[in-house]
Amino acid sequence: MGLISCNTCHNLATGGDDGLAAAVGHKWTSNPHHLGSPTVYNAVFFDTQFWDGRAADLGRTSRGTNPRRRPEMANTEENVVAVVTSMPEYVQRFQKAYGRDVKITYKKIADTIGNFERTLVTPSAYDDYLNGNENALSKAERSWYEKKFIEVGCATCHTGIALGGSMNMLGVTAKYKYANVGDFKGDANGMVKVPTLRNITQTAPYFHNGQVATLKEAIVEMGRIQLGTAISDKDAASIETFLGSLEGRKPNLTYPILPVRTASTPAQNIN
Numbered sequence: 001m002g003l004i005s006c007n008t009c010h011n012l013a014t015g016g017d018d019g020l021a022a023a024v025g026h027k028w029t030s031n032p033h034h035l036g037s038p039t040v041y042n043a044v045f046f047d048t049q050f051w052d053g054r055a056a057d058l059g060r061t062s063r064g065t066n067p068r069r070r071p072e073m074a075n076t077e078e079n080v081v082a083v084v085t086s087m088p089e090y091v092q093r094f095q096k097a098y099g100r101d102v103k104i105t106y107k108k109i110a111d112t113i114g115n116f117e118r119t120l121v122t123p124s125a126y127d128d129y130l131n132g133n134e135n136a137l138s139k140a141e142r143s144w145y146e147k148k149f150i151e152v153g154c155a156t157c158h159t160g161i162a163l164g165g166s167m168n169m170l171g172v173t174a175k176y177k178y179a180n181v182g183d184f185k186g187d188a189n190g191m192v193k194v195p196t197l198r199n200i201t202q203t204a205p206y207f208h209n210g211q212v213a214t215l216k217e218a219i220v221e222m223g224r225i226q227l228g229t230a231i232s233d234k235d236a237a238s239i240e241t242f243l244g245s246l247e248g249r250k251p252n253l254t255y256p257i258l259p260v261r262t263a264s265t266p267a268q269n270i271n
């Protein structure tokens with residue numbers, strides 16, 4: 001505990017994920033279900049969180065990543081609270097944000113991380129277009145959006161502000177080529193969280209188990225397994241061009257200098 005941070009796996013400098021097929025956490029342990037880290041950018045717009053949709057809000061996802069024995073951060077609630085309260089600067093900051101009587105609990109810390117995550121939105125050329133600036137998308141991007149993305153049927157599932165974020169079937173018309181890598185089968189009804197397509201150009205490899213390296217292959221695989229359509233190379237390239245317009249402007253983040261550890265700060269422990 002203490003070495004791996006949220007940013008290890010959800011790196012805000014690299015699209016909000018880690019570029020790995022399966023996340024690697026405490027003691028170099030990879031995710032036991034071979035699940036990749038989804039991006040945290042725009043997570044505020046998702047109806048539901050995690051690949052199987054088991055968490056509804058962002059405070060809960062922060063708590064969900066910490067439990068004892070989970071390989072991600074292998075931290076405990078008590079230790080998280082002890083670390084934060086051991087540093088006067090953190091305590092002052094909590095008081096400034098929530099008032100002098102604030103009780104620094106695990107839930108409060110998780111909710112605070114959730115509040116930060118709500119700021120991780122990335123408006124893009126696509127939004128400028130939807131907001132009425134017709135020239136924000138090139139003519140090609142616009143017509144490919146309308147003719148290919150919508151017409152082919154991607155938008156039936158990749159919908160809403162995030163172009164994703166709700167639950168849907170995986171393997172509607174054929175079985176996902178790499179379904180056997182890892183043991184993830186979706187939620188109790190076999191439904192999987194539809195990933196956002198925002199910043200999708202920056203979050204390879206693709207799918208829950210990260211087996212698809214290129215966006216083009218992901219697009220063709222989607223056509224085959226979700227829509228029963230053989231998407232030609234040319235059409236895949238068109239869709240890919242449109243998806244590029246979803247690359248958003250990232251919030252301006254300053255690399256933080258963290259409060260200094262004190263004598264009472266629990267030791268970092270990687271055993």
Ligand code: HEC
Nearest residue numbers: 005006009023024025036037038049050051061062065072
């Ligand atoms: C070891 C890598 C790792 C670390 C560290 C980690 N996460 Fe994650 N995160 C994941 C993986 C893998 C998933 C998907 C897990 C699943 O669906 O079961 C995930 C899911 C999420 C989601 C849901 C996103 C979505 O699209 O469903 C959010 C939000 C999130 N993490 C935030 C955090 C925060 C905040 C922290 C720090 C407190 C954190 N994560 C630490 C790997 C990590």
Ligand code: HEC
Nearest residue numbers: 153154157168169192194195206207208218219222223226
């Ligand atoms: C029936 C619903 C449905 C349709 C239609 C659909 N998708 Fe998906 N899409 C999903 C689901 C569910 C996943 C998550 C699959 C997984 O990771 O196992 C996904 C994953 C993806 C991914 C990988 C995202 C990532 O972060 O790993 C891309 C890219 C994608 N879809 C693009 C498209 C495109 C382009 C189309 C149209 C050709 C399309 N999808 C049609 C539901 C759908």
